[in-house]
Every structure is written in structure tokens, then in C-alpha cells.
Amino acid sequence: MAYLNANIPIIECYVRGNYLRDQKDSHDKYFECVVFGVSSLPKQVPLFHYLMTDGGLWWRAPISAFCTKPGVKELPLNELVMWDSFSYNFGVTTFYQLAGSKMSYISRRKVKREGTYLFTIDWCAGDYNDLNFGYSEKPDQHKCGHVIELDDGNYAIQPNNRLRAFDPSLAANPSEPLINRLVNTKTWSVENTSKWITDEHEEGSYDYHYSSLENKTDNKNSWGIIGKKNDKTMV
Numbered sequence: 428m429a430y431l432n433a434n435i436p437i438i439e440c441y442v443r444g445n446y447l448r449d450q451k452d453s454h455d456k457y458f459e460c461v462v463f464g465v466s467s468l469p470k471q472v473p474l475f476h477y478l479m480t481d482g483g484l485w486w487r488a489p490i491s492a493f494c495t496k497p498g499v500k501e502l503p504l505n506e507l508v509m510w511d512s513f514s515y516n517f518g519v520t521t522f523y524q525l526a527g528s529k530m531s532y533i534s535r536r537k538v539k540r541e542g543t544y545l546f547t548i549d550w551c552a553g554d555y556n557d558l559n560f561g562y563s564e565k566p567d568q569h570k571c572g573h574v575i576e577l578d579d580g581n582y583a584i585q586p587n588n589r590l591r592a593f594d595p596s597l598a599a600n601p602s603e604p605l606i607n608r609l610v611n612t613k614t615w616s617v618e619n620t621s622k623w624i625t626d627e628h629e630e631g632s633y634d635y636h637y638s639s640l641e642n643k644t645d646n647k648n649s650w651g652i653i654g655k656k657n658d659k660t661m662v
Contacts, residue, residue, distance in 0.1 A: 428516060428517070428518055428551065429467075429516070429517055429518060429519065430515055430516055430553075431466060431467065431468070431515050432464055432465070432466050432467075432476075433464065433465055433467075433517065433518070433519045434463065434464055434519065435462070435463065435464060435465050435475075435519050435546060435574075436521055436545060436546050437461050437462065437463050438461070438462040438493070438545070438576075438582075439459075439460075439461055440459075440460060440462060440493045440494060440495055440582075441457040441458060441459055441460065441493065441494050441495070441496060441497055441499075442457070442458050442460045442477060442479070442485070442488065442492050442493055443456070443457060443492055443493070443494065443501060444456030444457065444458065446488055446492040447485070454501075457494070457496075457497035457498070458479055458480070459479070459480050460477040460478060460479045460480070460485075460493075461477060461478050462475050462476070462477040462493060463476060463477065463478060464476035465519065465548065466486070466487050467512040467514065467515060467516075467517045467548070467550065468512055468515065469511065469512055469513065469514060469515065470511055470512075471511055471512060472489050472490070472504065472508045472510075472511055472512065472584070473489075473490065473508075473512055473548055473572060473584060474486075474487035474488060474489060475487070475488050475489075475490060475492070475493070476488075477493075489504050489508070490504075490507055490508060490574070490582045490583065490584055491503070491504045491507055491508075491581070491582075493581075493582050494580045494581055494582075495576065495580040495581075496580055499579065499580030499581060500579070500580075501581075502579075502581050505535055506534050506535060506536060506538075507534075507577075507581060507582065507583040507584065508572075508583065508584045508585075509535075509570075509572075509584070509585055509586055509589055510570050510572070510586065512550065513550035513569075513570065514550040514551060514552060514553070515553070516550065516551050516552065516553050517548055517549060517550045517551070518548070518549050518551075519546060519547070519548055520546065520547050520549065521545070521546040521547070522547060524594075525544045525547070525573075525592060526544065527543060527544065528543070528544045528592050528593060528594060529541065529542070529543060529544075529592075529593040530542055530543070530544050530573065530575050530585075530590050530591065530592050530593070531590060531591050531593075532575075532583070532585045532589045532590035532591070533589070540577055540578075540579070540583065541577065541578050542575040542576050542577035542578050542582075542583065543575065543576045543578075544573060544574075544575060544592065545574045545575060545576055545582075546573075546574050547571055547572065547573050547574070548571065548572040548574065548584070549571040549572075550569075550570075550571070570586040570587075571586060571587060572584040572585065572586060573585055573586070573587075573590065575590075588608075588610070
């Protein structure tokens, strides 16, 4: 898990000149670069680090700064990115199932934009000593960000519920949702109930029983010995 900065799969692309000139000029200039890292700061979009061919090193540019070739029309940042970063704590993953997949999303301006999956940014809270001031671990608020190379030459970052991923091996028609999905509001845990307790029949015992406080009955743990390798009862 990264804090503040992380490596990403490198993106060989162009940076728009106006992002090198504080938006004052050079809107018609484009420079080759390699994007190699990302920074996550709450209340700001994910910000990217890149190296230019003259050795210039630049930090924390929004994804709207980049394009696949010179002359690509720049889109507003909020047309490309849906949410700011949720936390300083985050991970970067290229999911095998999604690698190279075609994706599409409907933008804020109701435009369908299509492209190719590159990698995913996902956020979490820090350890218990850190102030958790965000929503990264609230089930109904959590968002990840899939980084997409758009067919129009721009790049985008979109969450799960704003896009569709296309896998030709699946028979379903992605233009027809199978069900009206609802956002999950539950936290899934098996250690948040007072119904069950574990019961060692001898202090330090390798094996143990579990006890039902509700039925006041003792049963042999159906999982067998915890941690025993090749135990066929463990799933």
C-alpha cells in the first residue's frame, strides 16, 4: 500500500504545453514524455509525475495534461475525472481480467466516451492511529478509479458505477443491464457478532471448539484445525 506517491505502468504520451506554462500560453504545443508515477492528495484529483525528453522532471499534473498525440482537443478536467482522491493511502493495480479491455462511460455532459483500460487506483484509510476524515472505507461511498486511454486521444479516470467493461468471451449484451444495481451499504465481517465465541479446551491448544451463546451448545469446529496445511475441510 502506497502513501502519497506510487509507481504506475508507464505511459508514453505527450504533455500539453499550457501545463508547462501555468496555463498562460503554449496551448498549441505538445512535448513527448513518460508518465511514471501518481500522487494522491485528498480534495485533489489524482496527480501524475512525468519525465520529458530534455530531462525535465515534472510533478503533480492532472490527467487532462496528457494526450496520445499532438493536436488532440483538450477536454475539461471534470469531463475526464469523476472524483477527487479519497485518501493519502492508496494502491495501484493492473487487473489481469481487465488488462487491455475496451471500456466506455457516460460523461457529465452526457457524452459516451470509449477507450482502453490501463490500470486502477484504489483508496483506503490509514492505520488506527491516523485520523480517518474521508469516505474511502464507507461501503456506500467508496470509489476506485480506472485509468483509461480514450479513443479520442485523451485519458480519463472513472469509477465502477460510471463505466462498462467489454469482454468478448461473455455472452451478455453490455448495452442491456442485467439488473438495476444498488450501491452496497453493508460491511461484511464474521467478527462483529456476540453469538459465537471460540473455546480452547486447554490453554495454548492448537485445536479449538466454538460455542454458540445463543443455543448454549458446543460443537466441534467444522473447519478442523486452523492453519493445518492440506486440511481438506478448509475452504
